Amino acid sequence: MTLVKICGVKDAAGFDATVAAGADFVGFVFYPPSPRAVTPDAAAALSARAAGGPKRVGLFVDPTDALLAAVLAAVPLDLVQLHGEETPARAAEVRARFGRPVMKALGIAVPADLALLEAYAPVVDRFLLDAKPPPGASLPGGNAAAFDWRLVAGRAIPRPWLLAGGLTPETVRDAVRQTGAPGVDVSSGVERARGVKDPDRIAAFVSAAKAEGGVSKGGVAAFARSGAEPR
Numbered sequence: 001m002t003l004v005k006i007c008g009v010k011d012a013a014g015f016d017a018t019v020a021a022g023a024d025f026v027g028f029v030f031y032p033p034s035p036r037a038v039t040p041d042a043a044a045a046l047s048a049r050a051a052g053g054p055k056r057v058g059l060f061v062d063p064t065d066a067l068l069a070a071v072l073a074a075v076p077l078d079l080v081q082l083h084g085e086e087t088p089a090r091a092a093e094v095r096a097r098f099g100r101p102v103m104k105a106l107g108i109a110v111p112a113d114l115a116l117l118e119a120y121a122p123v124v125d126r127f128l129l130d131a132k133p134p135p136g137a138s139l140p141g142g143n144a145a146a147f148d149w150r151l152v153a154g155r156a157i158p159r160p161w162l163l164a165g166g167l168t169p170e171t172v173r174d175a176v177r178q179t180g181a182p183g184v185d186v187s188s189g190v191e192r193a194r195g196v197k198d199p200d201r202i203a204a205f206v207s208a209a210k211a212e213g214g215v216s217k218g219g220v221a222a223f224a225r226s227g228a229e230p231r
């Protein structure tokens with residue numbers, strides 16, 4: 001079944017809906033300019049609403065070590081998502097210093113963008129392939145923008161990966177079918193207003209995504225295994 005990450009969860013209704021829908025990952029945004037940003041304490045309180053359930057992912061944009069340390073001291077994160085301009089060296093440093101698997105987000109617009117995969121593959125655990133921000137966008141992600149799925153369709157990606165960018169409950173089945181993505185990630189497409197999650201759309205998205213393709217049973221454990229383990 002396709003792995004599903006619901007990102008940008010910041011309230012109890014959104015978190016509870018993500019758990020109830022059977023999502024594999026829930027994303028907390030630690031990037032203050034985002035309308036989905038949460039404080040470490042708020043994320044910890046949300047996370048504590050369910051024992052187990054989706055793996056907890058922290059989304060960061062060019063984070064300092066101090067921010068990573070403060071968040072990880074408060075929130076039991078399973079994965080660190082780096083969604084900024086982090087270099088391969090910085091990704092490797094974060095992975096080694098904080099002992100969590102790292103998922104690197106890359107913006108895809110033209111075939112040449114995929115060349116970056118090789119540089120990051122030795123030092124990260126996962127990829128998230130997203131659209132580049134549209135002109136004038138103030139955020140590096142979460143813009144409801146899709147990229148041309150033909151760029152990744154049938155392509156061997158050198159780590160487990162999630163497809164992101166402008167996905168919705170209405171489009172996710174086609175997206176998985178066309179790309180062969182083992183997992184998907186969504187934020188805007190499951191909101192009723194910018195930054196406000198819609199429980200019904202979360203349920204619809206997870207159901208639609210899981211009706212199509214994806215990884216074998218047990219895949220989520222492999223996807224989120226500890227950064228301390230060999231890949």
Ligand SMILES: O=C(O)c1ccccc1N[C@@H]1O[C@H](COP(=O)(O)O)[C@@H](O)[C@H]1O
Nearest residue numbers: 007034141142143144165166186187188
């Ligand atoms: O969601 C945000 O606010 C955000 C902020 C900064 C960097 C990344 C962000 N979101 C990520 O982008 C994907 C795709 O979003 P969308 O579905 O197109 O709205 C989202 O899932 C997050 O991983």
